[in-house]
Amino acid sequence: MPAITNEIVVLEEGSVTLPKGFVAGGMHCGIKRKRLDLGYIVSDVPAAVAGVYTTNIFQAAPLLVTQESIAKENKIQAIIVNSGNANACTGEQGLSDAFEMQKDFAEQLGIQQHLVAVTSTGVIGELLPMERVKAGINQILKPEFESEENFKKAILTTDTCIKQVAVQMKVDGKTISIGGAAKGSGMIHPNMATMLGFITTDANIAHDDLLLALKDITNQTFNMITVDGDTSTNDMVLVMANGLAGNDQLTKNHPDWEVFTKGLKMVSEELAKKIARDGEGATKLVEVEVNGALTHDAARAVGKSIISSNLVKTAIYGTDPNWGRIVTAIGYSGVPVEPNAIKVSIGSYKVFENGLPCPIVEEEVKEYLGLDTVKIIVELNQGEYSATAYGCDLTYDYVKINASYRT
Amino acid sequence: MPAITNEIVVLEEGSVTLPKGFVAGGMHCGIKRKRLDLGYIVSDVPAAVAGVYTTNIFQAAPLLVTQESIAKENKIQAIIVNSGNANACTGEQGLSDAFEMQKDFAEQLGIQQHLVAVTSTGVIGELLPMERVKAGINQILKPEFESEENFKKAILTTDTCIKQVAVQMKVDGKTISIGGAAKGSGMIHPNMATMLGFITTDANIAHDDLLLALKDITNQTFNMITVDGDTSTNDMVLVMANGLAGNDQLTKNHPDWEVFTKGLKMVSEELAKKIARDGEGATKLVEVEVNGALTHDAARAVGKSIISSNLVKTAIYGTDPNWGRIVTAIGYSGVPVEPNAIKVSIGSYKVFENGLPCPIVEEEVKEYLGLDTVKIIVELNQGEYSATAYGCDLTYDYVKINASYRT
Numbered sequence: 001m002p003a004i005t006n007e008i009v010v011l012e013e014g015s016v017t018l019p020k021g022f023v024a025g026g027m028h029c030g031i032k033r034k035r036l037d038l039g040y041i042v043s044d045v046p047a048a049v050a051g052v053y054t055t056n057i058f059q060a061a062p063l064l065v066t067q068e069s070i071a072k073e074n075k076i077q078a079i080i081v082n083s084g085n086a087n088a089c090t091g092e093q094g095l096s097d098a099f100e101m102q103k104d105f106a107e108q109l110g111i112q113q114h115l116v117a118v119t120s121t122g123v124i125g126e127l128l129p130m131e132r133v134k135a136g137i138n139q140i141l142k143p144e145f146e147s148e149e150n151f152k153k154a155i156l157t158t159d160t161c162i163k164q165v166a167v168q169m170k171v172d173g174k175t176i177s178i179g180g181a182a183k184g185s186g187m188i189h190p191n192m193a194t195m196l197g198f199i200t201t202d203a204n205i206a207h208d209d210l211l212l213a214l215k216d217i218t219n220q221t222f223n224m225i226t227v228d229g230d231t232s233t234n235d236m237v238l239v240m241a242n243g244l245a246g247n248d249q250l251t252k253n254h255p256d257w258e259v260f261t262k263g264l265k266m267v268s269e270e271l272a273k274k275i276a277r278d279g280e281g282a283t284k285l286v287e288v289e290v291n292g293a294l295t296h297d298a299a300r301a302v303g304k305s306i307i308s309s310n311l312v313k314t315a316i317y318g319t320d321p322n323w324g325r326i327v328t329a330i331g332y333s334g335v336p337v338e339p340n341a342i343k344v345s346i347g348s349y350k351v352f353e354n355g356l357p358c359p360i361v362e363e364e365v366k367e368y369l370g371l372d373t374v375k376i377i378v379e380l381n382q383g384e385y386s387a388t389a390y391g392c393d394l395t396y397d398y399v400k401i402n403a404s405y406r407t
Numbered sequence: 408m409p410a411i412t413n414e415i416v417v418l419e420e421g422s423v424t425l426p427k428g429f430v431a432g433g434m435h436c437g438i439k440r441k442r443l444d445l446g447y448i449v450s451d452v453p454a455a456v457a458g459v460y461t462t463n464i465f466q467a468a469p470l471l472v473t474q475e476s477i478a479k480e481n482k483i484q485a486i487i488v489n490s491g492n493a494n495a496c497t498g499e500q501g502l503s504d505a506f507e508m509q510k511d512f513a514e515q516l517g518i519q520q521h522l523v524a525v526t527s528t529g530v531i532g533e534l535l536p537m538e539r540v541k542a543g544i545n546q547i548l549k550p551e552f553e554s555e556e557n558f559k560k561a562i563l564t565t566d567t568c569i570k571q572v573a574v575q576m577k578v579d580g581k582t583i584s585i586g587g588a589a590k591g592s593g594m595i596h597p598n599m600a601t602m603l604g605f606i607t608t609d610a611n612i613a614h615d616d617l618l619l620a621l622k623d624i625t626n627q628t629f630n631m632i633t634v635d636g637d638t639s640t641n642d643m644v645l646v647m648a649n650g651l652a653g654n655d656q657l658t659k660n661h662p663d664w665e666v667f668t669k670g671l672k673m674v675s676e677e678l679a680k681k682i683a684r685d686g687e688g689a690t691k692l693v694e695v696e697v698n699g700a701l702t703h704d705a706a707r708a709v710g711k712s713i714i715s716s717n718l719v720k721t722a723i724y725g726t727d728p729n730w731g732r733i734v735t736a737i738g739y740s741g742v743p744v745e746p747n748a749i750k751v752s753i754g755s756y757k758v759f760e761n762g763l764p765c766p767i768v769e770e771e772v773k774e775y776l777g778l779d780t781v782k783i784i785v786e787l788n789q790g791e792y793s794a795t796a797y798g799c800d801l802t803y804d805y806v807k808i809n810a811s812y813r814t
Contacts, residue, residue, distance in 0.1 A: 055739065056735060056738040056739045057737075057738040057739070057743070057744055057746060058734055058735065058737070058738035058746050086731075088731070089731060089734055089759070089762065089763065089764065090763070091761070091762045091763040123731065124731025124732070124734070124735065125730065125731045125734075125759075125763075125764040126764075233734075233735055233738060310717070310805075310809070311809055314805070314806050314809035314810045315809065315810065317806065317810045318809070318810025318811050320810065320811065323532065324493075324495070324496060324530065324531025324532045325531075327465055327496055327531070327532075327640075328463060328465065328531065328640055330464075330465070331463035331464040331465035331640060332462065332463045332464070336464070337464055339464060339465050352496070352532075354498070355496065355498045356496065356497070356498040356532075357496065357532040357533075394806060395806060396803050396806050396807070398717075398721070398806070399721050399724065399801060399802060399803050399805070399806060400803070402717070402718055402721035402722065402725070403721045403722065403724045403725025403727065
């Protein structure tokens with residue numbers, strides 16, 4: 001039976017425990033001085049899982065452990081995550097520490113070790129304080145730490161706020177929920193930023209289809225954000241689908257496939273935008289929409305070139321309608337654009353067309369650039385493809401945060 | 408007769424008029440409020456010329472005019488340059504303005520129009536105030552404006568200092584001089600930064616050989632600097648060789664070819680380093696030396712990845728020995744490195760080896776990072792190729808300068 005509605009309800013306050021059968025929690029185990037630094041998500045039953053991981057050649061130990069474990073049966077039942085220490089560039093000891101986190105948490109849960117995913121974020125190149133981490137894992141399932149709020153806080157590093165969203169829709173007449181939480185603020189750049197994304201759903205869907213959907217959606221969402229062009233060693237997005245909503249298994253042929261993937265994309269996009277907006281030192285979200293490209297890759301490349309430009313980012317911070325820097329960034333994107341065919345707008349203000357600047361009332365555009373969300377629209381007039389890139393402005397505070405992060 | 412010495416003498420205070428038969432000058436014509444904004448170099452006789460130009464698809468009008476003119480006989484006798492306005496994204500009017508600058512200066516000199524190169528740097532997308540520019544060109548050859556110092560100042564924009572160097576060597580027993588001046592501070596990134604480089608020499612060398620040498624040297628010098636990753640619309644390096652030193656024509660078979668190209672490289676490298684050191688807001692020069700790469704391109708890619716990382720740059724500004732960010736930048740460079748084979752040093756302090764951090768005395772490395780020149784050395788241990796990239800730290804002042812440059 002096809003679904004009678006494809007309406008998707010967005011729940012801004014929803015997150016990873018909205019879907020049936022998921023619990024989450026978090027605590028302070030002592031990696032950080034005061035803030036929460038250890039968290040978990042657990043499903044009542046093993047869940048189909050799909051993951052995407054950093055392309056950085058120095059993949060951190062927990063990513064190696066998680067990928068190896070997922071490969072066993074494409075299912076996990078739990079995720080343990082720490083912040084404050086990335087367990088990256090930590091050699092054999094780091095790998096053994098990640099396995100130990102996995103083993104300890106599996107023992108606490110009474111499940112097989114490979115059903116636990118391990119993720120870490122924070123400083124690179126320092127060994128985890130394993131005594132504290134182990135002590136934490138031994139206690140973390142206590143009821144006082146069970147709290148979605150705690151989980152969302154426990155994954156943060158330089159983030160200034162938690163990032164969450166959830167959606168609900170009907171599939172086979174059953175309500176399906178998809179909930180997400182993410183962290184990420186610095187070292188943010190495709191592909192996969194210093195970014196951890198956790199998405200849960202009670203949908204019934206097999207691993208292969210879930211992975212297909214996630215990869216496609218990641219390229220349009222998480223991989224289109226940049227804060228500083230630095231691709232971290234630890235990025236990962238995991239989706240767990242435990243099937244407890246009771247729908248017929250979702251496949252590409254299921255009549256509700258589209259609404260489900262649309263919902264998954266909405267969650268991913270919203271988390272991605274929230275990460276970009278909370279970029280280190282950022283005062284605003286910048287969206288760059290590129291239309292009329294010859295290929296999807298070309299649209300993405302132009303968008304990323306603009307969103308990554310320090311000069312564009314500082315101009316936006318200074319509410320300076322310096323379209324010349326936008327045009328320059330298009331020009332060095334590597335895409336063979338046609339200079340005279342390009343149109344550039346800042347919000348609804350057309351600033352460049354036919355190879356020439358357009359007359360603008362500078363004060364009006366300055367005022368627009370002062371808003372907390374700024375949109376740049378580029379029309380290449382070459383083809384049919386579009387992409388949107390997300391980022392933020394570059395500010396004094398970015399420098400401040402990063403000149404003194406570690407010490 | 409082969410030269411009896413290949414000693415190259417560096418003259419820190421030398422510049423474009425050290426070689427025989429070159430004069431230079433500069434004045435204020437009114438593009439900028441107060442500072443000098445119009446300059447020239449003139450050779451007594453037509454000089455073989457070689458140029459390299461920005462790869463940005465939005466090449467500015469003066470670059471189009473200059474390339475077209477040079478193509479005619481591969482010689483020029485003069486360069487006219489303005490700062491404060493890039494004459495980029497200015498359409499047909501901009502092109503006609505650039506031709507007019509060329510024509511006016513050629514008339515003043517009584518030479519053919521195509522023997523004049525035109526270059527501009529400054530704000531993008533505004534038309535040149537041609538009345539002032541023309542009035543300036545009509546007067547600029549007056550003796551009171553003839554001054555190498557004036558020329559070096561007239562090419563600057565956000566630069567905080569002039570950039571110059573010269574070398575001398577013997578070729579066929581004749582003294583040959585190579586002198587250079589450059590500008591560049593922001594929008595600096597390979598290939599060809601917002602950077603103008605002017606190099607003169609009295610060597611006798613044909614266009615083809617000069618171009619060959621310049622292209623090779625540019626890839627190792629000017630194209631290895633980055634300030635902010637933004638490749639401008641106006642970058643150009645021009646070398647004029649007027650032959651007045653009287654040496655036998657230099658070719659690849661000339662016994663002194665190597666010493667000449669070495670001298671040309673020294674001038675280019677010194678100018679490139681001075682541009683990097685004077686990067687907008689920079690407090691220091693950062694050199695990244697990469698050794699042991701499988702190819703030259705791989706060495707360059709790793710070096711540029713590190714020198715372009717905002718996180719590395721802010722860490723250096725904060726004198727934070729955050730080698731994790733260096734390793735991360737190697738990891739996302741796109742080069743298939745072998746993580747456990749890599750060694751990273753900050754100055755003489757080894758910080759990373761065998762996939763693990765090395766013990767350091769943090770205060771010692773912090774002190775080193777406080778110097779005005781900082782060197783990062785990466786050993787990939789894969790092959791024979793090396794490259795050095797030049798850049799600077801990322802500071803509050805970079806943000807300040809670029810948040811309010813135009814307005």
